[in-house]
Amino acid sequence: MSWTEFYIVVSGLITLVLMLLAFPWLRRKNHAKADSLSNTQIVKQRLQELEREVKEGLITEHDMRVAVDELKVALVDESSFESTRTGTASIPLLVGGLVAVVAGVVVYASVNQFSQVQRASDAIVALPELSAQLASGNGSELGPEDVVNLALAIRQRLREAPEDDTGWLNLGRLMLSLGQEVQAIEAIDKAVALKPDNTPHQITLAQALMTTGDVNNLNRAQGVLSRLLQSTPENDNLALMMAVVSAQLGDLENLTRYYGQVKDKLPAGNDIGQRLAMREQELQALEGQVPNGQVLDVQKDGLVNNSLDDSSATQTPATENTSSAKTGFNITVNVSEQARSALPQSGFLIVFAQDANSENRMPAAVVKIPLQDFPVTIALDTDNAMMPQYTLDSLSKVTLTARVSADGDVSVSPGEWEGSQVIEVAPQNMKNINVTIEKELL
Incomplete structure (x- = not known):
């Protein structure tokens, strides 16, 4: 809305409010005037009746003069009352008009936010520069x-x-x-x-x-x-x-x-x-050096070392990492009975950590290995960061998620299974954590 349109609207509103305030007063004044004319006519009619009654001998001249005097006194009293009742309304109209103007400006300003309108106008002026x-x-x-x-x-x-x-x-x-x-x-x-x-x-x-x-x-x-x-x-x-x-x-x-x-x-x-x-x-180490039945352990140099358990495909939880320089988790991943029967024959296990205290879904650490027998233990630490400046060391609480993916794509696909757990991060320490895959993604 332009300023010209604004002024027109405000003027119209003020005029409307003044008309609403003045209408009852004008209407009452017209009624009072009509009442006054009606009373005068009644008095004249009564005087004519008194004269007729004197001519017909119904009353004496003295009685007529007394009645006329009474009518004059009543007419004077009525005129005085009407003058008082129909006094000037300029002050109420003036006060009402001022109140209407102030109220209109305040309401319009609060609804339309003059400061923001002015700021937008200034911004448009400054746009070319x-x-x-x-x-x-x-x-x-x-x-x-x-x-x-x-x-x-x-x-x-x-x-x-x-x-x-x-x-x-x-x-x-x-x-x-x-x-x-x-x-x-x-x-x-x-x-x-x-x-x-x-x-x-x-x-x-x-x-x-x-x-x-x-x-x-x-x-x-x-x-x-x-x-x-x-x-x-x-x-x-x-x-x-x-x-x-x-x-x-x-x-x-x-x-x-x-x-x-x-x-x-x-x-x-x-x-x-x-x-x-x-x-x-x-990623080359993760993709190429982790055959089925092996445990993944990411060391400080960022390479992958594997330990083969010849006796069974079942893995045991990893022990606490002796290196005090690492922050992370030794995660033992298992599956529920329902999930075990629904998992694909081949695919990938993706384990990742996300900040639990914010809406940032960027993983602070990710490990992806070929699907193997469960349970399996995976080390997830600062060496598995996707970006060097965003690691587990920078977080206080994380959501650890283990997901089974048929195609290895980290994006969610229907029919995949995952499990998660929220855990506090212990700086310069590796925690032993158990995560069970039990939820199907729809």
């Missing part, structure tokens, strides 16, 4: 208030032009910078929906999905990047992004393929390259 600063590469100089104002201005523009894909894309980037990941992805999704063939839009969507750390979002990002790489397989930037998201998901095949494409092109000592190389070695 902020957009130019952002486009010139000086976005880092924008303060938090500038970013919020820019996002607000873009929202206002999108209300008028909802088909502006660039506006939705910029809004998504700003929301991402403000830490509002859900709103950011929704905005970028709208930009992609408006122009599905726009490659930069899809790359921005993949980047936004990767920043969340959510397994479902990571799988979606991998799908977006996979489609882009089908059309431009030589794009090293896309290949590097694909290698990073594959490392987060524990997808050794894609990690090896796309990291191999770019590793010789990365600068020597590149941090991302080193992390990808370490993750590749870890």
Whole structure:
């Protein structure tokens, strides 16, 4: 609503309130006037009757004069009463009008939030300057208030032009910078929906999905990047992004393929390259050195050592890790009778830890091994982190989950089975934990 429209509406409301206040008073005044005219006519009629009665000899002249005097006194009293009763209403009208104006302004201001309206107006005015600063590469100089104002201005523009894909894309980037990941992805999704063939839009969507750390979002990002790489397989930037998201998901095949494409092109000592190389070695160890009937134990060097139990496929709980440098769990995984009969003949056992004190679904540690006889004991510690900066050492309480997957994909699929337990993390200590797989995922 513009300010002109606002003033027109307020003026109309004030006029309406004044009319409502004045109507009863005007109506009563008209009634009083009518009553006064009626009383005067009655007096005149009575005087005519008195004169007629004198002529007919019914009353004397003296009686007529007395009756006339009484009528005059009554008429004077009636006029005085009507004057008092129909006094001026200017003061009540003035007070009522002021109250109506104040109440209208207060209510309208509280409902429509004048400060926010003014802020939106200022943001729109500043939009060209902020957009130019952002486009010139000086976005880092924008303060938090500038970013919020820019996002607000873009929202206002999108209300008028909802088909502006660039506006939705910029809004998504700003929301991402403000830490509002859900709103950011929704905005970028709208930009992609408006122009599905726009490659930069899809790359921005993949980047936004990767920043969340959510397994479902990571799988979606991998799908977006996979489609882009089908059309431009030589794009090293896309290949590097694909290698990073594959490392987060524990997808050794894609990690090896796309990291191999770019590793010789990365600068020597590149941090991302080193992390990808370490993750590749870890996944290779997990995938290739754990035959059925063996116990997985991840040591400090990040490699996998196996111990074969020749007497039975049944494993015994692992002992406490003697290394004081590790934080983690020796998890003995077993299955319920119902789950045992429903499990696939081949597949993977995935064990992972997530922060129990937040909604972040990014695993702090993951181990995936080929499916084998239960129970089986797995060491899950800081060496199994998906990202070096996000490990079990950074958490106080975790949800430990053991899941049986037929395809080895970490995303949830109907028909899979899992079990979980919430446990406190003991820094620099390995806890012995039992987890029973007993719940079917629908």
